[in-house]
Amino acid sequence: EPEVTQTPSHQVTQMGQEVILRCVPISNHLYFYWYRQILGQKVEFLVSFYNNEISEKSEIFDDQFSVERPDGSNFTLKIRSTKLEDSAMYFCARGGTGGAFNGYTFGSGTRLTVV
Amino acid sequence: SQQGEEDPQALSIQEGENATMNCSYKTSINNLQWYRQNSGRGLVHLILIRSNEREKHSGRLRVTLDTSKKSSSLLITASRAADTASYFCATEWDSSYKLIFGSGTRLLVRP
Incomplete structure (x- = not known):
């Protein structure tokens, strides 16, 4: 199965700026x-995303966050106005295929640094 | 909250020895999974054990699950220096398709 690829691998942004992780x-x-x-x-x-809709989200996922699947393939996470505490590794993951579930496949992550 | 908590937090062993990591959780689960993370890298799925299973093997990995004690263990036999990484357990609830991760065990295998 193809790997989950995330871009960029590292992003540095000013506090208050918008970032989109892909x-x-x-x-x-x-x-x-x-x-x-x-x-x-x-x-x-x-957050989890199922059938092009948010399925579940955590308390962390507040109004500053949004997810989209704009063209049916890419899956994006947007942070509208970044804060220092948003600095972290962000991982995208997908569930198993078909009816057999054998664990999640994670991307290599995007390291977000908010300065 | 339902978190997997692991012990030990850190483990240092000699190459060739076995490494055992334990994980405890709080509520009913659908399955429990173990992941590996090399420093600063992504998470790699190692093995999944379902709630109706008690033991599972994959290569040098052996996972056990005791649902009565809400605990799991990961055994890595004949460890290698390349096994040095952080290991996380993660649980998936009955009613939710998401993973809740434990705090991880940092394993150092000395050559």
């Missing part, structure tokens, strides 16, 4: 996810 390519999967990991801390669930 997850490509995506094909033939129903469930997509965004997770984040603040340096040295555990991996935290942000």
Whole structure:
């Protein structure tokens, strides 16, 4: 199966700026996810996306966050006005294919640094 | 909240020894998964064990699940220096298709 690819691998942004993190390519999967990991801390669930809609979101996923699948393949996470505490690794993931579930496939992550 | 919590937080062993990591969780699960993360890199799925399974093997990995104690263990046999990484357990609930991760165990395998 194709890997989950994330771009960019590293992004530095000014506080208050908007960032868009991308997850490509995506094909033939129903469930997509965004997770984040603040340096040295555990991996935290942000949002799940099923059938082109948000399925579930965590308390972290407030109004500053949004997800889209604009062209049916790319899957994006937008942070409208970044804060210092948004600095983290952001991971995209997809669920298993078909009826057999054998674990999630994670992308290599985008390291977001807010200065 | 339903978090997987792991112990030990850090483990240092000699190459060739076995490494055992434990994970505990709080509520009913659909399955429990183990992931590996090399420093600063992505998460790699290692193995999944369903709630109706008690033990599973994959190569040098052995995972056990005790739902009565809400705990799991990951055993890496005959460890290698390349096994050095952080290992996370993650649970998937009965009613939710998402993973809740534990805090991880940092494994160092000395050559």
